[in-house]
Amino acid sequence: MTPGAGRNADSPAPRSADVARLAGVSRKTVSRVLNNEPYVSDEARRRVLAAADELGYRLNHAARALASGRTHSIGVVALGTAGYGTASLLVHIEHAVRDAGYALRMINTPDGDPKRIAGAVETLLEQGVDAVVVSEPVVEGEVSLRVDVPVLFLGAPPAFTAARTLSVGVAAHQLARTATEHLLDLGHPTVHHVAGPQGWYAAKDRLEGWRAALAARGAHEPPVIEGDWSPESGYAAGRELASDPDLTAVFAAGDEMAIGLIHALRDAGRRVPEDVSVVGFDGNPVFAYVTPPLTTVRQPFQAAAREGIRQLVHAIEKPDTDLPPASDPPVELVVRGSTAPPPPHQG
Amino acid sequence: MTPGAGRNADSPAPRSADVARLAGVSRKTVSRVLNNEPYVSDEARRRVLAAADELGYRLNHAARALASGRTHSIGVVALGTAGYGTASLLVHIEHAVRDAGYALRMINTPDGDPKRIAGAVETLLEQGVDAVVVSEPVVEGEVSLRVDVPVLFLGAPPAFTAARTLSVGVAAHQLARTATEHLLDLGHPTVHHVAGPQGWYAAKDRLEGWRAALAARGAHEPPVIEGDWSPESGYAAGRELASDPDLTAVFAAGDEMAIGLIHALRDAGRRVPEDVSVVGFDGNPVFAYVTPPLTTVRQPFQAAAREGIRQLVHAIEKPDTDLPPASDPPVELVVRGSTAPPPPHQG
DNA sequence: TTGAAAGCGCTAACAG
DNA sequence: CTGTTAGCGCTTTCAA
Numbered sequence: 103m104t105p106g107a108g109r110n111a112d113s114p115a116p117r118s119a120d121v122a123r124l125a126g127v128s129r130k131t132v133s134r135v136l137n138n139e140p141y142v143s144d145e146a147r148r149r150v151l152a153a154a155d156e157l158g159y160r161l162n163h164a165a166r167a168l169a170s171g172r173t174h175s176i177g178v179v180a181l182g183t184a185g186y187g188t189a190s191l192l193v194h195i196e197h198a199v200r201d202a203g204y205a206l207r208m209i210n211t212p213d214g215d216p217k218r219i220a221g222a223v224e225t226l227l228e229q230g231v232d233a234v235v236v237s238e239p240v241v242e243g244e245v246s247l248r249v250d251v252p253v254l255f256l257g258a259p260p261a262f263t264a265a266r267t268l269s270v271g272v273a274a275h276q277l278a279r280t281a282t283e284h285l286l287d288l289g290h291p292t293v294h295h296v297a298g299p300q301g302w303y304a305a306k307d308r309l310e311g312w313r314a315a316l317a318a319r320g321a322h323e324p325p326v327i328e329g330d331w332s333p334e335s336g337y338a339a340g341r342e343l344a345s346d347p348d349l350t351a352v353f354a355a356g357d358e359m360a361i362g363l364i365h366a367l368r369d370a371g372r373r374v375p376e377d378v379s380v381v382g383f384d385g386n387p388v389f390a391y392v393t394p395p396l397t398t399v400r401q402p403f404q405a406a407a408r409e410g411i412r413q414l415v416h417a418i419e420k421p422d423t424d425l426p427p428a429s430d431p432p433v434e435l436v437v438r439g440s441t442a443p444p445p446p447h448q449g
Numbered sequence: 450m451t452p453g454a455g456r457n458a459d460s461p462a463p464r465s466a467d468v469a470r471l472a473g474v475s476r477k478t479v480s481r482v483l484n485n486e487p488y489v490s491d492e493a494r495r496r497v498l499a500a501a502d503e504l505g506y507r508l509n510h511a512a513r514a515l516a517s518g519r520t521h522s523i524g525v526v527a528l529g530t531a532g533y534g535t536a537s538l539l540v541h542i543e544h545a546v547r548d549a550g551y552a553l554r555m556i557n558t559p560d561g562d563p564k565r566i567a568g569a570v571e572t573l574l575e576q577g578v579d580a581v582v583v584s585e586p587v588v589e590g591e592v593s594l595r596v597d598v599p600v601l602f603l604g605a606p607p608a609f610t611a612a613r614t615l616s617v618g619v620a621a622h623q624l625a626r627t628a629t630e631h632l633l634d635l636g637h638p639t640v641h642h643v644a645g646p647q648g649w650y651a652a653k654d655r656l657e658g659w660r661a662a663l664a665a666r667g668a669h670e671p672p673v674i675e676g677d678w679s680p681e682s683g684y685a686a687g688r689e690l691a692s693d694p695d696l697t698a699v700f701a702a703g704d705e706m707a708i709g710l711i712h713a714l715r716d717a718g719r720r721v722p723e724d725v726s727v728v729g730f731d732g733n734p735v736f737a738y739v740t741p742p743l744t745t746v747r748q749p750f751q752a753a754a755r756e757g758i759r760q761l762v763h764a765i766e767k768p769d770t771d772l773p774p775a776s777d778p779p780v781e782l783v784v785r786g787s788t789a790p791p792p793p794h795q796g
Numbered sequence: 797t798t799g800a801a802a803g804c805g806c807t808a809a810c811a812g
Numbered sequence: 813c814t815g816t817t818a819g820c821g822c823t824t825t826c827a828a
Binding site for chain 3: 117118119129130133137161162163164165166167168169170171
C-alpha cells in the first residue's frame with residue numbers, strides 16, 4: 103500500500119483541510135503541528151501526523167509564503183565558474199543552509215561585475231527569499247540596492263549598499279601573508295606574486311597580504327603579474343618570470359595559476375623547487391599528487407560558510423538580538439614539495 | 450530620484466493593485482502585461498510598465514504560484530562534492546535553467562544513495578518546483594516516488610520510478626570506449642582499468658565502455674581495481690598496479706584518480722608515458738599543465754545540460770506534443786602527454 | 797480589448 | 813489547549 107492509496111491517483115493533492123478532517127481537528131491545529139508550535143496536545147499531534155502520512159500530504163510552501171510573508175529559503179548568488187574554490191564554497195553553503203532548515207535558491211554569474219550581481223539579487227528577491235548570500239564578489243561597490251532582507255557577503259566586504267548587510271571573510275589576507283612568510287622563512291630574499299584579476303576582492307586581498315608580509319620583513323617588492331585564475335594565465339606569467347635571473351620564489355593567488363606557473367618555469371629550464379619555489383592558494387587536495395606536490399594554503403571554506411549562515415539566520419529570525427561572536431577561522435599552510443630553500447648562490 | 454521615491458521608505462511593498470491604480474487600469478490588465486499575454490493595447494501596456502517602474506514594483510512569486518499552481522522553478526539535486534565534473538555540470542544546468550526562464554532550487558547530497566536522492570526530491574517537491582533534475586545518480590533504482598512533475602536524470606537512466614521521467618546521457622560509455630581504443634591504437638596489448646565506485650551509474654557505464662572496447666579487439670581483460678574518484682584511491686590503485694610487469698596502459702575513470710595513479714607509478718619507478726600510458730576521464734583543463742600533461746576524454750557537460758533542460762521545459766510546458774530529437778553530444782578525446790606507444794619489448 | 801468576482805492553501809489574530 | 817474568521821497578492825474564470 104503506497105501512501106495515499108485510499109484515493110484515486112488522479113485526485114487533487116490533499117490540503118491541510120483534508121488532514122484536519124481526517125484527524126478530526128481544525129485546520130489551525132494542523133498548522134500548529136506542522137510548524138512545531140507549542141500548545142498542541144500529544145494526542146492531537148499524533149492524530150494529525152498520522153492523517154498527514156496516510157494522505158501523503160505535502161505542505162504547500164507557496165501558500166505558506168503568501169500567508170506568512172516568509173519563504174524559508176535563502177538565495178545565493180555564486181560567482182565564477184567551476185573552479186575548486188567556488189564549487190567547494192557553494193557545497194558548504196548549501197549544507198549550512200539546509201542544516202538551518204532553509205531551502206536554497208541559486209543564481210550563478212560568471213563574472214563579478216556589480217551590475218550583474220545586483221541583477222541576480224534582484225531576481226532572487228523577486229522569487230522570494232528571506233535572505234541573500236553573495237559569494238566572493240568583486241571589489242567595486244558603487245551600486246545601491248533596495249533590499250529589505252539581510253544580505254551576507256562571503257569572503258568580501260559588502261559589494262553594494264543595502265539596509266542590512268553582513269560580511270564574513272575567509273581570512274584571505276592572513277592566508278596570503280602566511281604563504282609569503284613561509285617562503286621568506288625558507289631564506290628567499292623576496293617573493294614574487296602572480297595575482298588574480300584585480301577586479302575581484304579576493305585577488306586584491308591576497309595581494310595585500312603578500313605585500314604586508316614583504317613590508318614587515320623589509321623585503322623588496324617586485325612588480326606584480328596579474329592573471330585571471332586560469333592555469334593558462336599562470337603559464338603566461340611563468341614565461342615572463344622565468345627570464346628573471348633573480349627569481350627564487352613565487353606566491354600565486356590560486357592553485358591553478360600555480361600549476362600553470364610551475365609548468366612554464368620547468369619548460370624554461372628552471373627546476374621547482376630546487377631553483378624556484380612556488381606556493382599556491384586554495385588547497386585543492388588533488389595537487390598533492392602532481393609533480394612536484396604543490397605547497398599551498400587552505401581556505402577555511404566550511405568554517406566561513408557555517409559562520410556566515412549562522413549570522414544570516416540569526417538576522418532573519420531574531421533581528422533585534424545580538425549574536426555571540428564566533429572564533430576566527432583557522433589559517434592553514436599545507437607544506438608539500440614545491441617549496442624549498444633558495445639555491446646556494448646565484449649570479 | 451530612486452525608484453519608489455514617492456513613498457515612504459517603510460511603506461509596504463507595492464502590489465499589483467497599486468500599479469493598476471497608478472496606470473488607471475484593472476489588476477487583470479496588469480497581470481496580462483506582466484505575463485506577456487495578448488489582448489492588451491500598446492497604450493495600456495506602456496502605462497502599466499511605466500507605473501510598475503515608478504513604484505519599484507516586484508511581482509510576488511509566492512502569490513503567483515499559489516494562484517496558478519506553477520512555480521516557474523526547477524529543482525536540482527546535485528550529487529557528489531566539489532569535484533570538477535559535478536561542479537561543471539551544475540554550472541551548466543544553472544545556466545540552461547535560467548536561460549529557459551526558470552529559477553533554480555538546489556539540494557546537494559554527498560553520496561548517491563537512492564533513499565537520500567528520494568528524500569531530496571521529496572524536499573524539493575514540497576518547496577514547490579515545476580520539475581526536478583537529478584544529476585548523475587547511482588545505479589540501483591528500486592525506490593518509487595509519487596511525483597507528478599517531470600523528472601530528468603542527467604548522465605544516467607532513471608534512479609527511481611515516477612510518472613514522467615526523462616533521461617539524457619553524457620555519452621560515458623562511448624567516451625570510455627574511445628579512451629580505451631586510443632590506447633589500443635597506440636599498440637598496447639591491453640588496457641587496465643581503475644574504475645569509479647560501482648554504486649555510481651557513471652562508474653559502471655565507463656567500465657562497460659572499457660570492457661566493450663577490449664572485447665571488440667579481442668584483448669585480454671585484466672582485473673579491475675575500484676577507486677572512489679579521489680586522487681588517494683588512484684594512488685592506491687597505482688601502487689597495486691605498479692607491481693605488474695606486464696602493465697603498459699591504464700584507463701582511469703576520472704582525471705583525479707588518474708593523477709594519483711600516475712604519481713604512484715612514478716614513485717614505483719615506472720615512467721609515464723615511456724613505460725606506462727595513462728588516460729583519464731573528465732577533461733579538467735588544469736591537467737594540461739601537470740607533468741606529464743594528462744590525456745583524457747572531455748565530457749560534453751554543456752551539451753548534456755542544455756539538451757536535458759530543453760526536454761524538461763518541453764515536458765513542463767507542452768506535455769502532449771512531441772519534441773524534435775537532438776543530435777548526440779560530441780565525443781572528444783584530448784591527447785596530451787600521458788600516453789605513448791608501449792615500450793619496445795618487455796620481459 | 798478589458799474588468800469583476802472568486803478563489804489558490806496557508807497562517808495571523810483573536811476568541812473561546 | 814483549540815477553533816473561527818480574515819486575509820496574503822496573484823491568476824482564473826466569465827462576462828462585458
